[in-house]
Amino acid sequence: MVSYLIKRIISLIPILFGISVLVFTILHLVPGDPASIMLGTNATPEAIAALHKSMGLDQPLLTQYLHWIGGMLKGDFGVSVHSGEEILPQIIKRFSITLQLTVFGVLIGWVLAIPFGILSAIRAHSKTDIIVRVATLLGISVPNFAVGTLLLLGFSLYFNWFPPIDVVSFWENPVEAFKVFILPAVTMGIVVAAGVMRMTRSAFLETMDKDFIRTARAKGNSQWTVVIGHAFRNSSIPIVTIAGMQIGYLLGGSVIVEQLFSIPGLGQYILEGIYQRDYPVVQGGVLFVALVFVLVNLLIDLIYTWIDPRIKY
Amino acid sequence: MTAMLTIDNLRTSFLQSGKKLTVIEGVSFTVEPGETVGVVGESGCGKSVTSMSIMQLLGKNVEMSGSIRFQDKELLTLSDKEMQKIRGNQIAMIFQEPMTSLNPLHSIGKQISEPLRRHLGLSKQAAKERAIQLLKLVGIPRADEIISDFPHQLSGGMRQRVMIAMAMACEPKLLIADEPTTALDVTIQAQILELMKKVRDEQGTSIMLITHDLGVVAEMCHRVIVMYAGQIVEEADVKGLFDNPQHPYTRGLLKSMPSVNVNQERLDAIPGSVPLQSEMPRGCRFAPRCSQVMDICHQKNPELLTVSDSQKCRCWLYSEGEAQ
Numbered sequence: 001m002v003s004y005l006i007k008r009i010i011s012l013i014p015i016l017f018g019i020s021v022l023v024f025t026i027l028h029l030v031p032g033d034p035a036s037i038m039l040g041t042n043a044t045p046e047a048i049a050a051l052h053k054s055m056g057l058d059q060p061l062l063t064q065y066l067h068w069i070g071g072m073l074k075g076d077f078g079v080s081v082h083s084g085e086e087i088l089p090q091i092i093k094r095f096s097i098t099l100q101l102t103v104f105g106v107l108i109g110w111v112l113a114i115p116f117g118i119l120s121a122i123r124a125h126s127k128t129d130i131i132v133r134v135a136t137l138l139g140i141s142v143p144n145f146a147v148g149t150l151l152l153l154g155f156s157l158y159f160n161w162f163p164p165i166d167v168v169s170f171w172e173n174p175v176e177a178f179k180v181f182i183l184p185a186v187t188m189g190i191v192v193a194a195g196v197m198r199m200t201r202s203a204f205l206e207t208m209d210k211d212f213i214r215t216a217r218a219k220g221n222s223q224w225t226v227v228i229g230h231a232f233r234n235s236s237i238p239i240v241t242i243a244g245m246q247i248g249y250l251l252g253g254s255v256i257v258e259q260l261f262s263i264p265g266l267g268q269y270i271l272e273g274i275y276q277r278d279y280p281v282v283q284g285g286v287l288f289v290a291l292v293f294v295l296v297n298l299l300i301d302l303i304y305t306w307i308d309p310r311i312k313y
Numbered sequence: 314m315t316a317m318l319t320i321d322n323l324r325t326s327f328l329q330s331g332k333k334l335t336v337i338e339g340v341s342f343t344v345e346p347g348e349t350v351g352v353v354g355e356s357g358c359g360k361s362v363t364s365m366s367i368m369q370l371l372g373k374n375v376e377m378s379g380s381i382r383f384q385d386k387e388l389l390t391l392s393d394k395e396m397q398k399i400r401g402n403q404i405a406m407i408f409q410e411p412m413t414s415l416n417p418l419h420s421i422g423k424q425i426s427e428p429l430r431r432h433l434g435l436s437k438q439a440a441k442e443r444a445i446q447l448l449k450l451v452g453i454p455r456a457d458e459i460i461s462d463f464p465h466q467l468s469g470g471m472r473q474r475v476m477i478a479m480a481m482a483c484e485p486k487l488l489i490a491d492e493p494t495t496a497l498d499v500t501i502q503a504q505i506l507e508l509m510k511k512v513r514d515e516q517g518t519s520i521m522l523i524t525h526d527l528g529v530v531a532e533m534c535h536r537v538i539v540m541y542a543g544q545i546v547e548e549a550d551v552k553g554l555f556d557n558p559q560h561p562y563t564r565g566l567l568k569s570m571p572s573v574n575v576n577q578e579r580l581d582a583i584p585g586s587v588p589l590q591s592e593m594p595r596g597c598r599f600a601p602r603c604s605q606v607m608d609i610c611h612q613k614n615p616e617l618l619t620v621s622d623s624q625k626c627r628c629w630l631y632s633e634g635e636a637q
Contacts (some may be wrong), residue, residue, distance in 0.1 A: 002495075117405065130539065152451060167556045181532060199423060199546075210412055210413065211408060211410055211414045212411040212413060212415055212416040212417070214408070214414070215406075215414045215416070215476075215479075216399060216416065217370050218368060218400055218405070218406040219400065219401035219405075219427055219428045219431070219479070220398065220399070220400035220401035220402055220428060220431060220432060221397070221401075221427070222397055223392075223432065225431075230416055230419075233418050234416070234417070235416055277319070307418070308418055309415070309463045309465075310417060310463070310465050
């Protein structure tokens with residue numbers, strides 16, 4: 001187990017190295033650079049060249065890469081070329097907001113998806129099942145910007161209610177934070193729910209057909225005990241897998257939801273960095289997101305061993 | 314003395330996309346206290362469906378009629394809740410596949426404790442102690458260690474012992490064993506049969522033993538029911554069945570068993586296979602495969618008639634008098 005963990009953590013090195021090269025290369029291939037964007041279209045070539053020099057952008061690409069990655073290895077994410085702010089504190093601040101939004105959204109998704117997924121499976125092909133499946137299909141097919149916009153419109157037009165503009169975190173002011181995050185979280189939750197619900201249904205359908213479920217019934221267990229006590233854990237591996245992928249993905253910042261509800265999360269930070277060709281911000285941000293994604297997946301792999309004693313690393 | 318189990322004219326049908334498929338038709342038999350009754354027949358003859366009908370584990374799209382009386386309780390009219398109190402408590406079941414019939418994610422101890430806690434209301438600790446005793450009873454060594462193991466850590470034979478321990482946990486009055494030895498090695502089979510005999514004799518349990526293995530029947534049973542295509546074709550005590558089989562199907566089954574004493578070039582197989590429920594012949598259901606078939610066999614299905622004190626048979630060979 002410990003040696004497995006060490007192996008997994010060592011395997012992070014090539015992954016992160018690959019991503020760093022990729023994001024650096026792509027970013028420098030994109031036309032436009034921070035100097036020309038900062039100075040505007042009327043800037044003289046001399047002024048741009050001078051700014052380039054002061055930013056170190058006149059150096060060969062390899063030198064620039066080594067300079068950046070050298071700093072990253074020491075934990076120094078550098079400063080934003082646009083605002084001059086330290087990048088790491090910004091990433092952490094914005095990640096904490098994204099984290100809250102994700103946890104809230106994912107919880108809403110699971111609370112919707114898992115009970116209905118189970119219900120849909122144990123009443124397969126009934127009216128309940130059909131209704132749940134149609135709802136899921138809607139959840140998957142309607143894009144989340146549409147859901148978000150409709151929610152925002154609906155609440156403002158019919159209830160005359162808008163989410164507060166100032167973003168506060170749950171540990172500062174839970175009530176206020178709830179108001180901030182509820183609509184974006186529901187928007188996120190609907191998409192999450194659709195995926196999880198499908199997986200829950202198919203996993204339960206498979207499990208409920210197993211011999212040991214028949215044994216559980218033959219022991220005189222109630223339907224509830226059979227479903228929750230016997231089938232749930234046996235169905236949870238695929239559910240946890242998809243949930244883990246969704247969390248890892250959403251923690252990278254769901255750009256659309258953050259943009260739509262003006263939430264200054266990580267996704268929005270990286271997006272702004274791209275607009276401004278703020279190289280260190282985008283590079284640092286993407287690398288951080290990749291690290292989070294890999295760590296979430298590692299956590300999921302560890303959860304497998306807790307769910308199923310047959311899985312050993 | 315009242316019988317442990319009295320099945321009277323049981324009819325079980327599955328409803329499939331608007332169609333009704335009758336799988337069990339007019340099955341009647343009894344199991345007396347302490348008695349072991351074998352139910353034999355080929356695959357698809359309705360043995361397992363009969364047992365699942367008794368347990369009422371066939372799910373929703375099923376229609377049952379007739380009567381299944383357990384001691385003095387009519388099971389067919391019981392509610393789900395009342396049936397749950399009987400399952401695993403007074404009537405327990407052992408299944409064919411020990412490899413897949415245990416929950417892979419629960420420890421052995423938890424699985425054996427479950428009926429004890431549910432039906433007898435034992436505390437966690439008391440249930441665990443009883444579970445260790447039960448494991449010892451079914452001959453599992455190091456019971457106090459095995460109890461925290463998971464099914465995948467045990468062999469097939471050990472798992473079937475665990476299944477038996479689990480079934481016997483609440484000292485059921487009736488044990489339904491559905492091919493309990495089919496998936497096991499021959500040496501392990503003998504051990505499991507010995508174990509079932511031991512448990513039966515110690516607890517005075519009635520057993521309904523479903524099998525297609527006539528060797529197992531000879532070893533275990535007092536009385537035998539031969540099923541074919543959802544009906545009983547012959548009922549006999551075990552001696553009568555082997556010494557004096559009446560129905561051509563029973564004779565066929567016996568002939569298709571290899572024997573050491575007789576020098577056989579090849580076994581006599583019964584030609585053909587069990588007809589599908591949707592394509593049941595009009596007359597006797599065995600007629601198309603029968604070696605002694607007569608005209609009447611294709612026209613009318615014979616009744617199950619008493620042919621001697623201990624034997625009943627469903628065949629025109631024995632009821633020509635009534636046929637006219």
